[in-house]
Amino acid sequence: MLLDYDLSSIQEARDLARKARQAQKAFAEYSQEEVDRIVQAMSEAAVQNAEWLARMAVDETKFGVFEDKVTKNLFAAQGVYEYIKDMKTAGIIREDRASKVVEIAAPVGVIMGIVPSTNPTSTVIYKSLISLKSRNAIVFSPHPSAARCTFAAAQVLHEAAVKAGAPEGIIGCLSKVTMQATNELMKSNDIDLILATGGSAMVKAAYSSGKPAYGVGPGNVPAFIEASADIAYAVSCIIASKTFDNGTICASEQAIVVEESIKEQVVAEFKRQGGYFMNAEETARVCRILFTPRGMNPAVVGKSARVVAQMAGITIPEGTKVLIGEQAGVGKEYPLSHEKLTCVLGFYVEKDWHAACERCLALLEEEGIGHTLVIHSRNEAVISEFALKKPVFRILVNTPSALGGVGYTTGLAPSFTLGCGTWGGSSTSDNVTPLHLLNIKRLAYGIKEYTPSWSKGGPAAACATAAPAPAPAPQAGQAAQTAGPTIAVTEIEKIVRQVMANLQIK
Structure with a gap:
């Protein structure tokens, strides 16, 4: 069966998102040690391929400087990695013994990564590292003018991750790039968060998708x-x-x-x-x-x-x-x-x-x-x-x-996603790191005694003091009472009046 290109691109988007969802469910159970081993392997693979990917980016987009794109790739592969490698992103990440609060990291799920033509390979390296460091999967939507080099970078990172033990499909990338496919990813139930880097229109679309999103505004x-x-x-x-x-x-x-x-x-x-x-x-x-x-x-x-x-x-x-x-x-x-x-x-x-x-x-x-x-x-x-x-x-x-x-x-923080805060229409003012791609569960123990208002003579106290004695236990041979104890109307009236008096109701 032959499909139109836009329809096949939509199907590819759905397939990548579903595969990423299955991979992420398994990846969410990985330990910190397993995650760190995978991220290190990805960093090393990106370093080894930095020059080839830079050359591919310049040849495809026809702009930029080869040597500088190599520097950006290496910065994403090494600078970002050195900054994030010791971060706690799995299990218990913080304990406050004084307040008895324990923080537990949970991944956000499957991330959609929007990639600009200006930094097509370095952005893939950076977003892949921070996403997997926080036990998320990621699916990339390339810029049409940089589709081949973006896809190649995603392949390099995916192969390194899987070889180091990550589930197949943990990093995906559209090979058929259309606006319809990008929109499909944005609206997919299998996508949990959008990490948008690109033009203002694309970032605005990410924020309008109904999904949580991190985007950037223009620099001037x-x-x-x-x-x-x-x-x-x-x-x-x-x-x-x-x-x-x-x-x-x-x-x-x-x-x-x-x-x-x-x-x-x-x-x-x-x-x-x-x-x-x-x-x-x-x-x-x-x-x-x-x-x-x-x-x-x-x-x-x-x-x-x-x-x-x-x-x-x-x-x-x-x-x-x-x-x-x-x-x-x-x-x-x-x-x-x-x-x-x-x-x-x-x-x-x-x-x-x-x-x-x-x-x-x-x-x-x-x-x-x-x-x-x-x-x-x-x-x-x-x-x-x-x-x-x-x-x-x-x-x-x-x-x-x-x-x-x-x-x-x-x-x-080494980053290729620079938040502009609410002033610039962004959801964060930070340089985005793996810590932005975590949900934090908090285990909180009681450290303060609660004193109910009725213990100080409040409305509940009146009810408590006026409560009748419990009904006597049934004698041998008698059927147990199934209804609650009976309170005389006059007693109920006294209770109501006392409550109203305490509340100063006339």
């Missing part, structure tokens, strides 16, 4: 260079971050904000390190190819400054790493005030750090609220002011934002 990271900053180091951080995998990490910088007093130094340093400041006409040309009426043009995602310049028809010096366009405001009239997943930055000059603070706030309120902000400064008072006032959940200091946000150059 302002990078503020304050007067006390080490300017050369700040510029090197921004360029390294923005060019890492050609700007495809959502935590990468999108706009530079500088104080007027250091503008000339900052501009000179950017030019020295490979930044090209476009004039008004060049900026307009670049903006026309960066955005369409629907949003960012997919054709420029993950492209180098040289490629973007060629597409826009402008000439730039050899060795240019980033294109920079000065902006006078924020909003639709100023396109570079929005997220750009490529090597282009907006540039703002403000009178002082107070005005810079307001500019950063405006950028975040336009897009990227809840996500990330980076500040380059040696003034702790200014840093504290930004930390207290800015509506983001990752305030990064003196570090490349793309790498700091995911936990590569900071002490944040």
Whole structure:
């Protein structure tokens, strides 16, 4: 029987979810030692295949930087693994002897992993590791433009897990990628939670599915260079971050904000390190190819400054790493005030750090609220002011934002799912880890005595004191009474009146 492609993709989605459900039921009974052995084997397999998967991702998507995708794969395989390997995720995970509460980990079940084209293989490695560490199964829905490399990464992780003792089907991935199949997974009764990384529309669909979900909002990271900053180091951080995998990490910088007093130094340093400041006409040309009426043009995602310049028809010096366009405001009239997943930055000059603070706030309120902000400064008072006032959940200091946000150059949890909290429409403000994929059962012992209100003369006390003596036991030869003791009407009336008096009812 021949099936239409969309129908066969729906059937594949159902089959993968059912198989994952059966596998997860068995996997839920595994001990911590068994789980840890499987996760370690997955990490090792991902390390061994990091370069091959990176090459496949670049070849298929036609964007990004091979070496940087290798770094992302290794970070997911090693950095994430090192962070999670000693976590307790099975059995008793915590005991509070003082309050006599014992916490017991339970998996959430089967997870649906939505994978973006910008990080197709590293996201699979990361989500597979955190899902199985918490004894869940996972089924992936790839982006259509990265379906082959996503499927290959899932295969690598699944084979390693099964070889180490995991049930068959514990990791699944759609090979027939359609919107119908993705929707089928989202609505499937066999899916318990959605882990969504991707465009705003896909994340919104995950939250609208009726399933519990962890999703992320768009990043629009302002990078503020304050007067006390080490300017050369700040510029090197921004360029390294923005060019890492050609700007495809959502935590990468999108706009530079500088104080007027250091503008000339900052501009000179950017030019020295490979930044090209476009004039008004060049900026307009670049903006026309960066955005369409629907949003960012997919054709420029993950492209180098040289490629973007060629597409826009402008000439730039050899060795240019980033294109920079000065902006006078924020909003639709100023396109570079929005997220750009490529090597282009907006540039703002403000009178002082107070005005810079307001500019950063405006950028975040336009897009990227809840996500990330980076500040380059040696003034702790200014840093504290930004930390207290800015509506983001990752305030990064003196570090490349793309790498700091995911936990590569900071002490944040290594993660490729960066929550934006309720401000950004996310259910968490954290970098998502295995601990977000657990249900916690609590065994609680009584530690306080309960004193009922009737022992202090409350309504129940009146009933208790007025209760009649029990009926006498039947004599030999008498039938036992099956009805309860009889109370005279006058006695009932006394009880009712006493209760009403205690309650001050007239």
